[in-house]
Amino acid sequence: MKIALVHDSFIQSGGAESVFEAIFELYPEADIFTSIYDKKFASRYGKIKASRLLQRLPFKDKIEKFAYFLMPLVFESFDFSGYDLVISSSARFSHGITTSSKTCHICYMHSPARFLWEPFDYFSSNLIRLITSPINLWLRIWDQAAVERVDAIFANSNYTAEKIKKFYNRDSTIVYPFQSKECRQPVEKRKDFFLIVSRLSRWKQTDLAILVANKLKIKLVVVGEGEDLPRLKRMAGKTVTFTGRISDSNVVDLMSRAKALIFPQKEDFGITAVEAMVCKCPVIAFSEGGALETVINEETGIFFNDQTVVSLEKAVLDFDKFHFKGENCVRRGKEFSKEIFLKTFSVSVKREYEKFLQSHQEIN
Structure with a gap:
């Protein structure tokens, strides 16, 4: 069987890239396609097929951000004739590939594109949202047509599946992502600092945690980089520390010692919360x-209901009322293991591919 794997881009490493790497472990002989990639990924995967034009240009991270409207043309330009199975890993455009009626296309959808379908949550500037709205209107029309071409969709959570149903009127199979961090034995008594581990974008709502830390004079360690970092540093008080991007081992060390992870954003899945629990x-x-699908309220954490300083502040103040058992957190976190993901994903792919073949036999 000839298989191809497709991913939006390989510019930075995150949860979607970890999932793709696991999929590649299942299909190591597959050809890889993407819009644009950093050379560090070529050493990991070997030859990657990408847009020749975009790949020649400098500042690839900027190209991906500002020339996003070109991506449908890039993905539709790839030739998948001769492939039996194509698996796309998509949070933006890679599901928009075109395949023949003889090729089964399965999409693992991390999320429908946020900037297209949730612009009021994604864009912090009304002006940017207004300027991009004509392009994004066309892209939403293209996106709906692109999803219609997909033979089967896997979603990374029930929450994502609900959005897929709402935006595309398509059903999907839930295949939860996984955490793979190895946690050292935690210290006997956890320290008095709170922790955030995140890409620093406005929609991640890191500023809520900073404002609460300023008000309550509590220690907060912020791990990550992103375009919102300068603004966050300006608003941060003396009890807030920024580490920038650090190694996985250092993240694990902080998670092993922190009083709690603060998770103020609305994620489609949110692997960081699972990693913390482990x-x-x-x-x-x-x-x-x-x-809501990973954290168990009052057992492995607590929830706050509104993305406001008042709501998060109350949760932080209430936190000490609960006595969380580390073994409960670990047990919950390990329910999202890589082994479970690989087994569920491979079984689901086999099932959908057999259904695809059967449907074509009935037609013929």
Whole structure:
């Protein structure tokens, strides 16, 4: 069987890239396609097929951000004739590939594109939202047509599946992502600092945690980089520390010692919360999105109901009323293991591919 794997881009490493790497482990002989990639990924995967034009240009991270409207043309330009199975890993455009009627296309959808379908949550500037709205209107029309071409969709959570149903009127199979961090034995008594581990974008709502830390004079360690970092540093008080991007081992060390992970954003799944629980670190999470499917209220963490300083402040103050058992956090976190993901994903792919073949036999 000839297989191809497709991913939006390989510019930075995150949860979607970890999932793709696991899929590649299942199909190591597959050809890989993407819009644009950093050379560090070529050493990991070997030859990657990408847009020749975009790949020649400098500042690839900027190209991906500002020339996003070109991506449908890029993905539709790839030739998948001769492939039996194509698996796309998509949070933006890679599901928009075109395949023949003889090729089965399965999409693992991390999320429908946020900037297209949730612009009021994604864009912090009304002006940017207004300027991009004509392009994004066309892209939404293209996106709906692109999803119609997909033979089967896997979603990373029930929350994502609900959005897929709402935006595309398509059903999907839930295949939860996984955490793979190895946590050292936590210290006997956890320290008095709270922790955030995130890409620093406005929609991640990191500023809520900073404002609460300023008000309550509590220690907060912020791990990550992103375009919102300068603004966050300007508003941060003396009890807030920024580490920038650090190694996985250092993240694990912080999770092993932190009082709690603060998770103020609405994520489609939110692997960071699961990683924290594996390190016996309870979670203070916003009560929407994928966190509702991972964090168990008052057992492995607590929820706050509104993305406001008042709501998060109350949760932080209430946190000490609960006595969280580390073993409960670990047990919950390990329910999202890589082994379970690989087994569920491979079984689901086999089932959908057999259904695809059967449907074509009936037609013929």
